[in-house]
Amino acid sequence: MSTNLPFLKMHGLGNDFVVVDGRKADAALSEAQYRAVGDRRRGVGYDQFLTILPPKNGGLAYMAIHNPDGSQAQACGNGTRCVASLLMDEAGAEEIVLETVVGGLVCKRAADGRVTVDMGKANLGWTEIPIAVETDTREVTVPGAEAYGPATMVNMGNPHAVFFVEDAEALDLARIGPPIETNPIFPERANIEFVSVLAPDRLRMRVWERGAGITQACGSGACATVVAAARRGMIPGRSASVVLDGGVLDITWRADGHVEMTGPVATSFSGTLDLSALGS
Numbered sequence: 201m202s203t204n205l206p207f208l209k210m211h212g213l214g215n216d217f218v219v220v221d222g223r224k225a226d227a228a229l230s231e232a233q234y235r236a237v238g239d240r241r242r243g244v245g246y247d248q249f250l251t252i253l254p255p256k257n258g259g260l261a262y263m264a265i266h267n268p269d270g271s272q273a274q275a276c277g278n279g280t281r282c283v284a285s286l287l288m289d290e291a292g293a294e295e296i297v298l299e300t301v302v303g304g305l306v307c308k309r310a311a312d313g314r315v316t317v318d319m320g321k322a323n324l325g326w327t328e329i330p331i332a333v334e335t336d337t338r339e340v341t342v343p344g345a346e347a348y349g350p351a352t353m354v355n356m357g358n359p360h361a362v363f364f365v366e367d368a369e370a371l372d373l374a375r376i377g378p379p380i381e382t383n384p385i386f387p388e389r390a391n392i393e394f395v396s397v398l399a400p401d402r403l404r405m406r407v408w409e410r411g412a413g414i415t416q417a418c419g420s421g422a423c424a425t426v427v428a429a430a431r432r433g434m435i436p437g438r439s440a441s442v443v444l445d446g447g448v449l450d451i452t453w454r455a456d457g458h459v460e461m462t463g464p465v466a467t468s469f470s471g472t473l474d475l476s477a478l479g480s
């Protein structure tokens with residue numbers, strides 16, 4: 201493969217992405233190269249590395265998702281909105297289907313320029329999360345994290361554990377996130393959200409992302425948060441605005457079980473990755 205790979209740096213609410221186009225040229229990196237590019241001191245730095253690939257099943261394109269620790273993720277809500285915006289501009293379309301490992305996601309440009317994605321159904325069964333013990337995923341005591349109360353588990357394509365706390369601002373996420381992410385109760389690790397209820401339709405969420413750490417926003421996490429809040433009776437309905445470090449996402453858990461998310465997207469800059477400088 202060519203050692204120079206053009207990229208765009210995009211973000212949704214500060215949740216930032218390196219986006220490369222692998223539709224015409226080979227853009228597959230090794231795990232070590234994903235880690236090197238993701239290193240914010242030595243590389244470009246990103247929360248997720250997104251590779252646009254040819255479609256596999258009738259969509260406009262397929263998107264592969266990698267975390268900065270080199271692992272692959274099954275879902276990335278903000279990244280989906282960013283890449284969809286790019287592809288809608290390219291195609292002159294207001295609606296497209298962007299495929300991911302979990303299926304085709306319908307993405308639309310909203311009237312105000314924001315981008316909406318239908319993230320598909322929220323999966324709630326214990327084997328779907330997945331968690332290691334057969335249990336009702338509405339309230340699960342996570343060993344070692346009892347101080348934060350029971351977590352509600354939601355799979356949005358990727359696994360999430362949502363803790364409702366009095367004051368999400370007060371928590372030292374960098375200290376408490378890692379041991380919960382890697383708790384043996386999560387065989388595939390998990391994204392960890394801490395949430396406080398601000399109003400019946402407004403939730404404050406902070407996130408420790410699997411494979412990425414603290415990020416400014418997590419779209420799938422915001423979806424999981426609204427589903428969890430509705431399941432726990434923390435909000436009266438199934439829609440809420442979720443306030444993240446980087447801004448606000450509007451989320452609706454539809455009656456058919458699908459979750460829709462709307463928010464802004466932005467492009468920060470473009471550049472070229474010199475892969476030969478990153479090792480193999």
Ligand SMILES: N[C@@H](CCC[C@H](N)C(=O)O)C(=O)O
Pocket residue numbers: 215247248267272273274275276277278279358359391409410411412415417418419420421
């Ligand atoms: N930033 C994302 C989630 C990215 C994937 C996650 N770290 C995982 O490993 O599941 C989003 O906007 O959803």
